[in-house]
Structures are given as C-alpha cells and as structure tokens.
Amino acid sequence: MTTSKKTSPKVVSDYNGYDYKKIFWEDADRRYEDLADRLAIRKLLPEHMETFVDIAGGYGRLADEYLPRAASATLFDYSKTELAQAREIYGDRLQTKAGDIYSLPFKDNSFDALMMVxxxxxFADMQKVSDQLYRILRPGGVAVIEVANKRTLPKMFRYWTKKSDINPFTLEPACLKDLNADGFYNYHPKYMEMIFRQSGFQIEKVLSVSNFRSAKLKRIFGTKNLVRLEKAAQGALAPIRFAPSIYYRLRKPTHAPAPKLPE
Ligand SMILES: C[S@@+](CC[C@H](N)C(=O)[O-])C[C@H]1O[C@@H](n2cnc3c(N)ncnc32)[C@H](O)[C@@H]1O
Structure with missing residues (x-):
C-alpha cells in the first residue's frame, strides 16, 4: 500500500499492486472479523435492492452477502488491482467502477442502497465522504456504514496507562500516522453521528461489531465460540459503542427537510 495525492486533494490509500485479499485476509487469521462483519451486514442491509453499490469495496470480500439481495450491484474502489480481482471472482454478476471517494462518479439519487465497510x-474528511454518499442515494435509500472507532476499551487503557497520548474521549478524529505511514484515522461515534446528521441522514440502527477482536481471545475461546458471543453482543453492546467497529444503518429521508429561514 502506498500513499498518493495525484488524483485527489486528500491522501488516497493506494491498494494498487497490494494483494489485500491474500496478505490481510488469507495469511492472517481473521475469520472472526470477517464473520462479525457478515453478521452485521445481514442484519442491516435491505432484503431487496434494485440498485446497490459497495463503496471502497476492495476485491468484493463481502459481495456474496449483497449479490443475492440486489438486482444490480456495483463495486466501487480506487484500486484497479482490487477491481480486477473482483472481476476474476464474480465475472459479470458484479459491475465495477474505479474512482476517488471524494468525487464519486455516480449521478445524484442513483442507488437504493449502499455499503461502506x-x-x-x-479518509481524513468524513464530512465530504458522508455528503457524497448522501448525494448518490435516492430519497428513502439506505446506507450501511462501518466506522473505525477511536473510543474502544483497549484505546482507553493505552491512554490511562500513558502508552498512547491519543485521548479516546474527545470528539476530534485520531490520526495514527506513526502506526501506518499512509495515515490511519479513527473516529469518535458521537462525532460521526454529528457528521451523518449534518449530511441529512437519519440514524436508524447501530450495532457494536468485532467486540472480541483480540488474538488472545481467539486462542482461548476459538473463532466459533467468539462468533456465537458476537452474535448476541452486536445489539446488546450497541448503546455503549466501545467496539472497534461501529455499524450504522442510515436513511436518506424521503422528503428533504424544508430549508431554514433567516432569523
Ligand atoms: C481495508 S480495504 C476494505 C475493502 C472492503 N470494503 C472490505 O471490507 O473488504 C479499504 C479499501 O478502500 C479503498 N480506498 C482507499 N482510499 C480510497 C479512495 N480515496 N477512494 C476510493 N477507494 C479508496 C482501497 O483501495 C481499499 O480497497
């Protein structure tokens, strides 16, 4: 993965030439994380969608979750390497489109539903990203968005024990530049909820996901048992929003709110 500023004023994490599928998912034991994502998506995505787009969908890891529910599905990503891999796996069942999230190459109101996991x-500018996602959804459409949470229990312990000076309780985004040369952002759930509402979205449902993401827990309990626990925890722990992944089901209102009048 490299960093490029060629096509966007924002930094793009460039997966061109990087075998994300093999290196991140297959060479490491991430079956628990994969299944935790799938559990959440099954609960949040509409049962039937005419038009659907997977935003920054990579090589289509999760395509088998939405293909059976969508009459037409598109995979959007910046990386041509990822998109080529997806075409090899899914052929013409999945349309692919390359581009940068900050200027999505889709018309306004194009999709019944979208997902971004x-x-x-x-992404450094989540307001711009959220506004773009809102723009391409039709009124009444649904967005399922996973957020990398800055307010997790391990991050709290690291802060309290002075192993990290990133304060997980403040609303501003955490930029973990020292952990990853590309820049790596974590967001406070309250901050993201404010951003989503500012775009115009209604928040319909929240899930707490990947609650037991820990190599130690995987060794002790095994993936199968952790996934059973995860199933119960996703809804139950949602109110405290401590998990590394917080999933949102957002809706673009059918009728846009009336514009505010000057005081
Ligand atoms: C960690 S992968 C996630 C892929 C997939 N959603 C999944 O869960 O397996 C992040 C993806 O974001 C894409 N990406 C990064 N910056 C982007 C940008 N500015 N515009 C569009 N896609 C971008 C990368 O190419 C990569 O495929």
Whole structure:
C-alpha cells in the first residue's frame, strides 16, 4: 500500500499492486472479523435492492452477502488491482467502477442502497465522504456504514496507562500516522453521528461489531465460540459503542427537510 495525492486533494490509500485479499485476509487469521462483519451486514442491509453499490469495496470480500439481495450491484474502489480481482471472482454478476471517494462518479439519487465497510480509517474528511454518499442515494435509500472507532476499551487503557497520548474521549478524529505511514484515522461515534446528521441522514440502527477482536481471545475461546458471543453482543453492546467497529444503518429521508429561514 502506498500513499498518493495525484488524483485527489486528500491522501488516497493506494491498494494498487497490494494483494489485500491474500496478505490481510488469507495469511492472517481473521475469520472472526470477517464473520462479525457478515453478521452485521445481514442484519442491516435491505432484503431487496434494485440498485446497490459497495463503496471502497476492495476485491468484493463481502459481495456474496449483497449479490443475492440486489438486482444490480456495483463495486466501487480506487484500486484497479482490487477491481480486477473482483472481476476474476464474480465475472459479470458484479459491475465495477474505479474512482476517488471524494468525487464519486455516480449521478445524484442513483442507488437504493449502499455499503461502506473498513474504509473510514483511510479518509481524513468524513464530512465530504458522508455528503457524497448522501448525494448518490435516492430519497428513502439506505446506507450501511462501518466506522473505525477511536473510543474502544483497549484505546482507553493505552491512554490511562500513558502508552498512547491519543485521548479516546474527545470528539476530534485520531490520526495514527506513526502506526501506518499512509495515515490511519479513527473516529469518535458521537462525532460521526454529528457528521451523518449534518449530511441529512437519519440514524436508524447501530450495532457494536468485532467486540472480541483480540488474538488472545481467539486462542482461548476459538473463532466459533467468539462468533456465537458476537452474535448476541452486536445489539446488546450497541448503546455503549466501545467496539472497534461501529455499524450504522442510515436513511436518506424521503422528503428533504424544508430549508431554514433567516432569523
Ligand atoms: C481495508 S480495504 C476494505 C475493502 C472492503 N470494503 C472490505 O471490507 O473488504 C479499504 C479499501 O478502500 C479503498 N480506498 C482507499 N482510499 C480510497 C479512495 N480515496 N477512494 C476510493 N477507494 C479508496 C482501497 O483501495 C481499499 O480497497
């Protein structure tokens, strides 16, 4: 993965030439994380969608979750490497489109639903991203968005024990530049909820996801048992929003609110 500023004023985490599928998912034991994402998506995505887009969808890891529910599905990503891999796997069942999230190459009101998973950590300007997602959804459409949470229990412990000076309780985004040369952003759930509302979205449902993301817990309990616990925890722990991934189901209102009049 490299960093490029060629096509966007914002930093793009460039997955061109990087085998994300093999290196991140297959060579590491991330079955628990993969299944935790799938559990949440099954609960949040509409059962039937005419038009759907997976934003920053990579090689289409999660395509088998939405393909059976969508009459037409598009995978959007910056990386041509990822998109080529997706075409190899899914052929013409999945349309692909390359571009930069800050200027999505889709018309206003194009999709019934969209999803964006494991991507917010790459984006420095979430208001612009959220506004773009809102723009391409039709009125009444649904967005399922996963947010990389800055307010997790391990991050709190690191802060309290002075191993990290990033304060997980403040609303501003955490930029973990020293952990990843590309820049890596984590967001406070309250901050993201404010951003979503500013775009015009209504928040319909929240899930706490990947609650037991820990190599130690995987060793002790095994993936199967952790996934069973995860299933119960996603809804139950949502009110405290402590998990590394917070999932949102957002809706673009059918009728845009009336414009505010000057005081
Ligand atoms: C961690 S991967 C997640 C892929 C997929 N959503 C998943 O969960 O498996 C992040 C993806 O974001 C894409 N990406 C990063 N910056 C982007 C940008 N500015 N515009 C569009 N896609 C971008 C990368 O190419 C990569 O495929």
């Amino acid at each position: 494991r991507a917010t950590h790459h």
